[in-house]
Ligand SMILES: Nc1ncnc2c1ncn2[C@@H]1O[C@H](COP(=O)(O)OP(=O)(O)OP(=O)(O)O)[C@@H](O)[C@H]1O
């Protein structure tokens with residue numbers, strides 16, 4: 518496994534947020550962590566990224582114990598739920614920020630930045646300041662900023678939550694395409710079942726800090742191990758592709 522979480526625990530004020538969480542992610546895999554608000558998704562992601570220290574447990578990345586490694590030393594790029602953009606910089610400056618520490622001159626950084634802005638449909642706002650663009654646009658800037666460095670591991674915390682349905686579907690497709698093309702290992706957090714079913718190679722379903730089920734979309738949908746998951750997913754008919762991917766979701 519490329520990423521391995523072993524018995525991670527995190528409590529806040531004596532209240533458990535993540536409990537004995539163990540799971541592995543293969544290299545190049547897209548894992549969706551699916552669960553309702555407050556179930557511990559962001560806490561889990563923050564521990565993987567190094568922004569939050571677990572109370573106990575181990576995080577292995579590419580065979581290395583990174584549990585106590587500071588975030589900037591991990592080969593990990595994070596799209597935060599709150600975006601975390603630099604407010605005093607333009608859209609393009611935000612997107613190209615991570616290239617500063619790599620071998621890119623200004624022109625190359627600009628060219629690559631524009632390519633990623635095109636990808637998220639914001640090339641025409643390259644010189645706008647962050648406060649001049651909408652929440653959904655900020656979310657796309659955050660996405661471009663994380664992907665531009667072509668990270669080995671990309672952590673995404675509900676990165677499409679503020680987009681309208683059409684844009685969300687398009688960005689979902691782009692994200693999946695890039696993930697495959699650049700062979701990025703992704704951990705994608707969402708509370709949206711459809712999004713998880715469509716995007717994921719495997720889904721980790723969480724509830725109250727616990728991992729309820731880990732499996733392919735088809736396994737989780739067809740053989741939910743728990744009533745909560747069954748009722749959560751059971752409202753839809755799904756047309757499956759031969760490779761086990763979701764072709765179409767029909768709402769009953
Ligand atoms: N810094 C903190 N201090 C105290 N409690 C916290 C802190 N961060 C998270 N929690 C608590 O831990 C639990 C898990 O929170 P977390 O943010 O991981 O949930 P989540 O699954 O990301 O939810 P959402 O879908 O709403 O983003 C919640 O009960 C939350 O109130």
Ligand SMILES: [Mg+2]
Pocket residue numbers: 558559560598674
């Ligand atoms: Mg969260």
